[in-house]
Amino acid sequence: MLSQDLKTYLVVAAFLLIIGVYGVVQRRSFIGMLISAELILAGAGLNFMAFNRFLAPDPAVGQVFTLIIMGIAAAETAIGVSFILAVYRQFKTIDPIQLNELQESIPGRHADVDGEGVSPGQGERQ
Amino acid sequence: MGASDFFLETVFYAFVALTVFGGLLAVRTQILMYTVLGAAVAFLGVAGLFMFLGSLFLCMMQILIYLGAICIVLVFGIMVGYTPRQVAEQGIRGQNLLLAVPACIAAVVLLRSAVGRTVWPAPPDAPRDFSLVAVGRQLLENYALAFELISVLLLIAIIGAIIVVTVKEDPR
Incomplete structure (x- = not known):
């Protein structure tokens, strides 16, 4: 009965965490990174619910905590999407690597993307 | 194990499979809208797992907040924002992939072994109110x-x- 075993849920939550970290480091668009961060938060919520179901003396506490995680995830998404829209309007790019205005210039680094800014007309709408 | 238990286990496996498949789809697909779809599938799987964890309320809230609010905001952000496909996914292949995938698999294996080795305390005996x-x-x-x-x-x-x-x- 794997559905009555704490370890199953913990492994699924660990998978969500790792896949979220992988998505954050591998995506080259802000929306993709934001979605991966949401996966991490979902894994955290699943962990809380699993410990709540199997170990907690008062099972209402974990549900309250997971509910609060959901609220914070919703607020984070709203702020994140508005930042992405504002950054796109300001810099005309969604590539995180090209947003290096505050970065000290390091010779030889990002040489492949520097100077070839994305013009707004190029590419296709999704 | 009766027939209803077997049915419940099957549903549980289906939700786990939804979570895993959605997570993989969310990070591996090339098209950004499919990423949101994958995340939505993963959130639906997590909602089903919440139901197995004894909280129908959290299951409903997960569907309402994650699928109903967060995914809609993300889709809205993709549609309103201007997202050239090449820029969005030009980094999905590269030499770092050979390092990133084994690192993530190793992390999952390490966490799995840590979870397996830990001796968890027995669940409390007192009646609990879910x-x-x-x-x-x-x-x-x-x-x-x-x-x-x-x-x-x-x-x-x-x-x-x-x-x-x-x-x-x-x-x-």
Whole structure:
């Protein structure tokens, strides 16, 4: 009965965490990174619910905590999407690597993307 | 193990498979809209797991907040924002993939072995209340401050999002 075993849920939550970290480091668009961060938060919520179901003396506490995680995830998404829209309007790019205005210039680094800014007309709408 | 138990186990495996498949789809697909689809599938799987963890309320809230609010906001952000496909996914292949995938697999294996080795304490024997009544009582008694702070946080997030997107564009 794997559905009555704490370890199953913990492994699924660990998978969500790792896949979220992988998505954050591998995506080259802000929306993709934001979605991966949401996966991490979902894994955290699943962990809380699993410990709540199997170990907690008062099972209402974990549900309250997971509910609060959901609220914070919703607020984070709203702020994140508005930042992405504002950054796109300001810099005309969604590539995180090209947003290096505050970065000290390091010779030889990002040489492949520097100077070839994305013009707004190029590419296709999704 | 009766027939209903077998059915429940099958449903449980289906939800786990939904979560895993959705997570993989969310990070591996080339098209950004499919990423949101994968995340939505993963959130649906997590909602099903919440049901198995004894909280139908959290299952409903997961569907309502994650699928109903967050995914809609993300889809909206993709549609309103201007997202050239090449830029969005030009980094999905590269030499670092050979390092990233084994690192992630190793992390999952390490966490799996850590979970497997830990001796968890026995669950408490006293009768426990999983009902929505208990959750509501906790929210309005012990955790009233956190509850109010979440409301304030959401209000600030809404106002902040409006302010951020309506800021005047800097001519450059």
